Amino acid sequence: MTHVDVARLKDHVGKPVTVRGWLYNCRSKGKIHFLQVRDGSGMVQAVLVKGVLADADFERVGKLGQESSLEVDGTVREDVRSPSGVELDVTGVRPIQDVKDYPIALQEHGPDFLLQNRHLWLRSRKQHAVMRIRSRIETAIRGFFDDRGFTLVDAPIFTPSACEGTTTLFEVKYFDDDKAYLTQSGQLYMEAAAMALGKVYCFGPVFRAEKSKTRKHLTEFWMLEPEIAYGTLEDVMDISEALIVHIFSEVLRTCRQELATLERDVTKLEDVARGGFPRVTYAEAAKILVDMNSGFVPGNDFGAPDEQALATHFGRPVFIHRWPAEIKAFYMKRDPNDPSLALGVDMIAPEGYGEIIGGGQRAEDLDFLLEQIKLHQLPQEAFEWYLDLRRYGTVPHAGFGLGLERTVAWVTGREHIRECIPFPRMLYRIYP
RNA sequence: UCCCCAGUAGCUCAAUGGUAGAGUAGGUGACUGUUAAUCACUUGGUUGUAGGUUCGAGCCCUACCUGGGGAGCCA
Numbered sequence: 001m002t003h004v005d006v007a008r009l010k011d012h013v014g015k016p017v018t019v020r021g022w023l024y025n026c027r028s029k030g031k032i033h034f035l036q037v038r039d040g041s042g043m044v045q046a047v048l049v050k051g052v053l054a055d056a057d058f059e060r061v062g063k064l065g066q067e068s069s070l071e072v073d074g075t076v077r078e079d080v081r082s083p084s085g086v087e088l089d090v091t092g093v094r095p096i097q098d099v100k101d102y103p104i105a106l107q108e109h110g111p112d113f114l115l116q117n118r119h120l121w122l123r124s125r126k127q128h129a130v131m132r133i134r135s136r137i138e139t140a141i142r143g144f145f146d147d148r149g150f151t152l153v154d155a156p157i158f159t160p161s162a163c164e165g166t167t168t169l170f171e172v173k174y175f176d177d178d179k180a181y182l183t184q185s186g187q188l189y190m191e192a193a194a195m196a197l198g199k200v201y202c203f204g205p206v207f208r209a210e211k212s213k214t215r216k217h218l219t220e221f222w223m224l225e226p227e228i229a230y231g232t233l234e235d236v237m238d239i240s241e242a243l244i245v246h247i248f249s250e251v252l253r254t255c256r257q258e259l260a261t262l263e264r265d266v267t268k269l270e271d272v273a274r275g276g277f278p279r280v281t282y283a284e285a286a287k288i289l290v291d292m293n294s295g296f297v298p299g300n301d302f303g304a305p306d307e308q309a310l311a312t313h314f315g316r317p318v319f320i321h322r323w324p325a326e327i328k329a330f331y332m333k334r335d336p337n338d339p340s341l342a343l344g345v346d347m348i349a350p351e352g353y354g355e356i357i358g359g360g361q362r363a364e365d366l367d368f369l370l371e372q373i374k375l376h377q378l379p380q381e382a383f384e385w386y387l388d389l390r391r392y393g394t395v396p397h398a399g400f401g402l403g404l405e406r407t408v409a410w411v412t413g414r415e416h417i418r419e420c421i422p423f424p425r426m427l428y429r430i431y432p
Numbered sequence: 433u434c435c436c437c438a439g440u441a442g443c444u445c446a447a448u449g450g451u452a453g454a455g456u457a458g459g460u461g462a463c464u465g466u467u468a469a470u471c472a473c474u475u476g477g478u479u480g481u482a483g484g485u486u487c488g489a490g491c492c493c494u495a496c497c498u499g500g501g502g503a504g505c506c507a
Contacts (some may be wrong), residue, residue, distance in 0.1 A: 029470090030463035049464070066457090081465075101442070105457050106468040108444055112499050168505085185507095210505055211433070223507060304503075346507095355507060403507030417507095428499090 001073050007041035009086045012076045019044060019088065022123070023068040023099075025106060026061075033062045035090070037072055042257075043125070045082060046072050048090040061093050066106075067123065069096040111416075118423055119432045129258035130419055133251055134408045138203070140250035141224055141402075144243055145201045150226060153193040155186025155202040161382040168209040170219075182207035185401060188331075188386050190227035191362060194397055195389055201226035203404075213427050215416040216354050218405060220425035227399035233333075233343040233361045236398045237319050240347060240357050241277050243402070244317060248273040251411050264413040268351065272317060277347070279319040285310055301327045307355065311348050317356070321345040330372040333361040333396075345400070353410040359400020366390040 004017040021039030028034070031050035036043060050058050064070065073092035078085060104120050114121045121127055142152070158172070158180040174180035186202040193200040203224045210217070228235060248269050251259070259266055280288075289296035289306055292313075296306050302320075310318060322335055325342040332342035344360035363369050369390055373380050380387075408420035418424040423432065 025468075027466045027469050028463090029466055032464045032466080034466050034469085036467085045467080047465080081467090083467085101458065103442070103457095105443055107456055110444075110500085113443070115499095206507085208506070212503095212505065213500085214502065217506075221507070301505095358507065401507060406507060 004076075005041040006037070006039045006044045006084075009042075009044055009076050009088070010078075010084070013078050013086065014076065016073065016075050016091070017088075019046070019072045019074070021070070021072075023064050023066060023070060024125075025066060026064060028062045033058070035061070035064075035072065035093075037070070037088075038123075038128075040128075042084065044084060044086065044088055046074055046088040046090045048093065052091060053093065057093070060098075061095070063098075064095055065099040066102040067120075068099040070094060071096065111418075115418065115424070115429060116431065122422065125261055127419065129255075129261040130408065130412050130414065131422060132258050133255050133262075133412050134404070134420060136251055136255055137247055137404070137408060137411065140247045141203065141243070143250075144246045145199075145226060148199070150199040150201050151193075151197045153190065153197065153200045153202055155183065155189045155204060155225070157183050157205070159183045161379065170207050170209045184208055185223065186225050187227065187399065187401065190225050190399060191386070191397060192389055194227040194229040194399070195393065195395070198229050199226070211427050215418075216406065218417055218421060218424055218426055221417075221421065222404035224402040224404060225399060227397060229397045230395055231361070231398035232396060233321060233345060233398060236345055236359050236361070236400050237279060237321065240359070240400055240402070241275055241317075241319075244277075244347075244356075245273055245275040247407065248411065259412075262412050262414075264411075268413075269411065277317045277319060278314055279321065281322045282320055282324065282341070283322070285320045288313055299324055304354070307348055308352060311350050311352065311354075314348075315350055317350060318348050319345050320348065321360070328360075330376045330378065331362050331369065333363045334368075343398075349406070349410045351410065351413075353406055355403075356406050356410065357400050357402050359398070361396065361398040364390060364394045364396050366394065 001016050001018045003020055004012055006019055006021065009017065019037055019039060021037045024036040024038045024043060026033060026035050033048040035046040035048060037046050048058065048061060053061070071094040072088060072090055074088035074090040077087050077089050079087040103117050104124060122131065145152070158174065160180060169181040169184060172180050172182065184206050186204065186206070190200055190202055201224060204222065205220055206223045207220050209219065226239065252266065252269055252273060286296065286298045289309060290298060292309060294306060294309050302310065310320070321344065322341045323344045325332065325334060325340055328342040328344045332344050335341040335343055342360065346355050347357035348354065349356045363372070366387060369387060370380070373383055405417045405420040409417050412420065414420055418426060
């Protein structure tokens with residue numbers, strides 16, 4: 001008998017197949033067992049009628065516990081009662097391991113318990129669906145950039161110093177007496193790579209040692225960072241909008257089943273996939289907040305409540321660009337029309353998912369950067385290689401960073417970012 | 433680091449300051465179309481820890497521990 005993935009069973013109607021997987025649930029109705037079998041590709045109901053097997057084997061199958069591993073032989077049959085359209089008429093069952101007391105029951109569980117059992121939680125239907133969508137999003141991202149002539153350039157994980165000098169970093173010992181830090185961003189390296197390869201992106205894990213305890217934060221998360229030589233602030237907004245549209249379109253095209261499992265409102269995703277995101281300046285956004293009497297003080301950075309208010313106001317992804325320079329990073333280019341403004345842009349997602357993208361145009365002038373490094377009291381010697389990029393053929397360039405888990409949370413409609421990475425690393429939690 | 437909330441059976445949760453309970457999982461049995469099947473019976477407890485108040489504390493008070501949510505910071 002040929003082994004077939006559950007997802008492909010509909011191509012084998014009427015034929016004998018073997019399914020290899022795990023018992024998700026078993027409902028026994030006296031002389032019929034209904035075995036819910038999952039194999040990672042999908043779930044199928046295998047129907048075992050008494051008399052097909054020896055009575056002792058029939059009894060034994062009916063007593064297999066949740067997540068018992070097994071191989072099931074059977075004939076594929078179309079059935080309108082099945083959500084997947086097919087069922088398996090069982091002709092044989094080979095239990096591999098009979099499991100008792102599987103920790104995760106078919107009921108609600110608390111977050112602490114689920115996170116302690118993350119290695120098992122991944123098997124449940126919704127987590128399975130989230131991981132599938134995450135994978136599809138990563139594929140869509142790579143496809144998007146590969147199709148547009150970008151080169152994937154992997155950034156280092158160990159770095160000699162802070163990229164931006166702002167956030168708290170994880171420190172590790174680097175051989176004898178040197179210290180190294182886990183990267184918080186590959187951006188500066190992408191700027192170097194863009195001068196070599198034109199259009200580049202990196203996509204990998206980054207680390208933040210801030211003691212953040214919210215549904216939007218992880219200590220280890222994955223970030224996509226494209227960088228474009230000769231790119232501008234407008235390019236960043238155009239490309240990031242096209243990217244978001246592409247991601248949402250691809251998920252809608254390929255993950256209908258998973259979205260249904262997650263009970264995600266797809267009309268929300270379809271709206272995003274239409275594009276045409278509003279673009280406002282910081283000053284315009286600030287005015288909106290002031291007009292709402294939100295208590296926002298113009299000139300300040302937007303806090304989480306401000307961000308939420310803006311997201312609600314627009315109800316769509318929104319770009320906010322041209323920020324007061326003093327609240328943005330040292331490497332941001334100034335607006336030629338108003339040097340107090342930085343050519344930075346953030347994209348805020350609707351539905352409370354917050355800042356998904358941050359980026360902008362980079363300063364390409366050597367003297368300006370030297371001044372900024374002094375002003376921010378950064379160690380110039382650590383940035384000499386970065387300054388070389390402005391000494392040897394400097395050009396305008398721009399790029400952005402996209403937080404993968406926040407994007408996954410948004411697409412899948414998850415309450416918490418911790419469900420959007422296979423093994424979340426969070427404040428005080430590094431198991432399993 | 434700060435603010436708020438919660439810790440009771442393996443899990444999810446009840447319990448006016450007065451005999452610790454239910455559902456679920458586990459066990460035993462019934463049932464030929466179940467969708468977290470249903471039904472009957474059943475095992476299961478140092479109420480996070482340490483003090484305190486009280487005739488009496490799961491409940492009130494203090495400290496600590498663990499977890500959750502939020503702020504700041506960011507993606």
